[in-house]
Every structure is written in C-alpha cells, then in structure tokens.
Amino acid sequence: MKKIMAVLSLCSVFAMALAFAGCSGEQTFEAKNWESGDTVVKSVAIDVEDRAVEVIPSEDGQVHIEYSESEKEYYNISVSEDGELTMTFETNKTWTDYIGTKPAAEYRKIVVALPEGLSGITVSTTNETVDVSSLAVQGEISLNSNGGDLNFEKLEVGTELSVTAKNGNITGSVRGGWDDFAIDCKVKSGKSNLPEIKEGGAKSLVANCNNGDVNIDFVA
Numbered sequence: 001m002k003k004i005m006a007v008l009s010l011c012s013v014f015a016m017a018l019a020f021a022g023c024s025g026e027q028t029f030e031a032k033n034w035e036s037g038d039t040v041v042k043s044v045a046i047d048v049e050d051r052a053v054e055v056i057p058s059e060d061g062q063v064h065i066e067y068s069e070s071e072k073e074y075y076n077i078s079v080s081e082d083g084e085l086t087m088t089f090e091t092n093k094t095w096t097d098y099i100g101t102k103p104a105a106e107y108r109k110i111v112v113a114l115p116e117g118l119s120g121i122t123v124s125t126t127n128e129t130v131d132v133s134s135l136a137v138q139g140e141i142s143l144n145s146n147g148g149d150l151n152f153e154k155l156e157v158g159t160e161l162s163v164t165a166k167n168g169n170i171t172g173s174v175r176g177g178w179d180d181f182a183i184d185c186k187v188k189s190g191k192s193n194l195p196e197i198k199e200g201g202a203k204s205l206v207a208n209c210n211n212g213d214v215n216i217d218f219v220a
Contacts, residue, residue, distance in 0.1 A: 027070035027071065027072050027073065027103065028070055028071065029068040029069065029070045029073075029103060029107040030068060030069060030070070031066070031067075031068050032066075032067055032068065032069060033064065033065065033066055034063075034064070034065040034067075034077050035062060035063070035064050035065075036062045036063040036064075036079070036085070037062065039079050040079075040083050041063050041079060041083055041084075041085045041118070042082065042083030042084065042118060042119050043083065043084045043085070043118055043119045043120040043121070043122075043139075044063065044084075044085045044086075044087075044112070044114060044118060044120075044121050044122070045084060045085070045086045045087070045120075045121075045122040046086075046087045046110070046112065046122065046123045046124065046125075047086070047087070047088050047089070047122075047124045047125075048075070048087070048088070048089040048110065048124070048125050048126075049089045049125065049126045049127075050102070050108060050125075050126055050127050050128060051089065051108050051109065051110050051125050051128055052105075052108060052109045052110070052125070052128040052129050052130075052131075052148075053109075053110045053112065053123050053125050053128070053129075053130050053131070054109065054110070054111045054112070054130075054131045054132075054133075055112045055113075055114060055121070055123065055130075055131070055132040055133065055135065056111065056112070056113050056114075056133045057113065057114065057115075057116070057133060057134060057135060058113040058114055058115045059113070061115045062113075062115065063085060063112070063113065063114055063115070064112070064113040065077065065087065065110065065111070065112050065113075066110070066111040066112075067109075067110045067111075068106070068107040068109075070103075070107075072091060072092055073089070073090075073091050073103070074090050074091075075087055075088065075089060075090060076088045076090055087110075108128065114135060116135065116136045116137075117136065117137070117138060118137050118138065118139075119137065119138050119139045120137060120138075120139040120140050120141070120142075121135070121137055121140075121141045121142070122140075122141075122142040122143075122144075123142070123143050123144070124142075124143075124144040124145075125144070125145050125146075125148065126145070126146045126147050126148070127146070127147035127148055128145065128147070128148045129145065129148045129149045129150070129151065129168070130143050130144075130145050130148065130149075130150050130151070130152075131151045131152070132151070132152040132153070132155065132172075133152075133153060133154075134153055134154040134155070135155055135156070136155075136156035136157075136175070137156070137157055137158060138158040139157070139158050139159050139160075140157060140158075140159050140160040140161070140162065141155055141157050141160075141161050141162070142160075142162040142163075143162070143163045143164070144163075144164045144165070145164075145165050145166070145168055146165075146166045146167075147166060147167050147168065148165070148167075148168045149165065149168040149169045149170070149171065149212075150163050150164075150165050150168065150169070150170045150171070150172070151171050151172060152171075152172035152173070153172055153173050154173055154174070154175055154219055155172065155173070155174050155175065156174070156175040156176070157174070157203060158203070159203060159204065160203060160204040160205070160206065161174055161203075161204070161205050161206070162204075162206040162207075163206070163207050163208070163216075164207075164208040164209070165208075165209050165210070165212050166209075166210045166211065166212075167210070167211045167212065168209075168211075168212045169190075169209070169212040169213045169214070169215070170207055170209050170212065170213070170214045170215070170216065171213075171214075171215045171216075172215075172216055172217075173216065173217040173218070173219045174205065174216065174217075174218055174219070175218075175219060175220070176203065176218055176219075177218055177220075178218055179200065179201060180201050180202060180203055180218075181198070181201040181203050181204065181205040181218075182198060182199055182200060182201040182203070182204050182205070183195055183197065183198035183201075183204075183205045183206075183207075184196075184197060184204070184205070184206045184207070185197075185205075185206075185207040185208075185214060186207070186208045186209070187207075187208075187209045187210075187212075187213075187214055188209070188210045188211065189210065189211045189212075190209055190210075190211060190212045190213045190214065191213045191214070192207070192209070192213065192214035192215075193214065193215050193216065193217075194207060194214060194216060
C-alpha cells in the first residue's frame, strides 16, 4: 500500500508540474521589421532554429527582415564593419517552456528581402523549410535545413551553390547550363536527378541530402 501511495503521489506531482509548465510556456509575440537603411550590407548569414525562412528579392535595393519575437524567443541582428549582416536565434527558455504546444506558424516564419549582387548568402534552420525566390549573388549561396525541405528557383551564383537537407527534400533550379557547374551530390535514403560527381565547370553545385530526394534543374 505504501508503494502504491508513493507512486500516486509522484504522479500527482508530475501532473502539477505539467500544468504549471503549460501556463509558463505561454508567450506574447510581437511582429517586428528590420531595415538596413543607410547601412551597407555586403553579405547575409541567417542561423536560426525551428523557424521557416523565406527569402525574396528586395524592391528598393535594401535589406528588409520581417519576424516575430517574444520575451523568451528573440533574435540578434547586427552588421559587422565589413558589411556582413548576421541574424541568430536567441532564447531564455527554461525546461518547462518546452512542454506543450509550440508557437503558431505565423510567429515561426522569417521573411527576408535581399537585393541583387550580394557577395554571399547563408541560411540555416531546423525543423522548418527554406524557400528562396530568384536571386543573384557574386559569390556563394549556402542553404541548410535539418528537418525540413529546401525550395529555390532561378538562383544565380558567382562561385558555388551549396544545399544540405536532412529529413527533407531539395527542389529547385539554378541559372546556367549543365557545363557551367562541377557537381558533387551525395544522397542517402533518397533519389536524385544529379550525378554523384561531375567535373568541369567554372562554378560548383554541392548537394547533400539524408532521407530525402534531390531534384535540381538548370535554366537559362
């Protein structure tokens, strides 16, 4: 009987902890906008968690970022002296905040508007998709999602396009011809329309996909 009472008591404490966690996990999100203005941005690096990232062309030549943040989930946005804009995800959650439902999808999306001609773009996230519309950069575009799809269209790179996905598909198109790119493609537990290795070409296309398919086309 004592053992049964002890187990029931432990279950009661655990249930109260869960109830408390559900209340403490509530957050108030606020929509925000960041604009580069007169700040010179030459490259962009976005490194976040559990956020969908959509990259679109800028209509005015500046960088615009739309996002939502709360008192427990927020971002650090800064521009270095050499013009690299970085956006990183920050959190001050306790373990109880991870119990229960996650924030609504509208609060877990970042929209970034970028001008043409940047020296490089890097986007990395987890458990969500990365979508990139038609853009051109002078150097490298690097896209990474651990737990989501990568989708892109008509990307133009000066040196290299590098795409990595785990538990998600890689689907998109790059500007240029087949002969313009050297290809290095590694796929595990999935299909690909690219060869594992193709030499030649002034530019590089590197694709790594674990538990997903790769489908990348070349367009004029």
